[in-house]
Amino acid sequence: MAKLNLNRVAMPRQSPRKRAKNFNEVALGYSLKQAQKEAGRCIQCPKRNCVDGCPVEIDIPGFIQAIRDGDMPEAVRILKSKNALPGICGRVCPQESQCEATCSLAKKEAPIAIGRLERFVADWERANMGAAKKPPKSPKSTGKKIAVVGSGPAGLTAAADLAKMGHSATIFEALHVAGGVLMYGIPEFRLPKEIVQAEVDYVASLGVKIELDSVVG
Incomplete structure (x- = not known):
């Protein structure tokens, strides 16, 4: 069995000297390499405790595996099938008391950075799929x-x-x-x-x- 990696990938941030002079976002987000490194820490538990801790039941192991595989469109699809606001939730949702709190690695005080990965996927979609993105397919109307x-x-x-x-x-x-x-x-x-x-x-x-x-x- 592979040794557990308990070292979370740090989120790049503006330095205090720079952020003292602007109102831009402090946390800068993961690069693809950083996101894949963090995704690689996920042990893909048979019992998906992280999903149980998510209020909207996102397939968290699924979208993390897609990041790991480099299949970003699939990561986007999985996230948006359950959550219409991933860029927002990845930034301000209290993951530390929800999905990350129930992550198996939380027992070692090193849960997967689920929120940071969610933000990464949303930001990747906005940067890479904007013009090419097709409008969502409309379901059959219920008339309601x-x-x-x-x-x-x-x-x-x-x-x-x-x-x-x-x-x-x-x-x-x-x-x-x-x-x-x-x-x-x-x-x-x-x-x-x-x-x-x-x-x-x-x-x-x-x-x-x-x-x-x-x-x-």
Whole structure:
């Protein structure tokens, strides 16, 4: 049996001297080489505790194996089959108390950096599949219309899942930009607005309508 690798790959970051002079994202993200090195630490447990710890039940071993194999389109497919907001979740989801907390290597205080790998896949897709990316295939319509109030993370996720099920979903957002707390409550150096907008655009590409400046109730 191969020896466990307990050394997590560090996330590159802006130096304190540089980040003191800008509001850009502090964490810079993995390179492909760094992501594959971190993915290589995953022991592909028969009992997938990390999936049990994920609120949306992403096939975490599956997308990590795809990174390891260099099959990035497959990693994107696996992630987005369960999560419409991987670039956001990879940055601000509390993985340390969810999927990473249930990772088998957490017992050795060295869980796989699942959030960093999720972010890497989302950033890779945006950088490499933008122009070539085909619009998601629309499912057969159920004829049902559903209103979602608010375009925060819950509203965006609910609307995306409803659209994937064939329902006609419309989000009503009181403010003039979609995103809710993602846009207005998290600073740029933690979650860049362009990341939020890219994932709002993806939700819209599923057929979700977003009505801005629409106060409900």
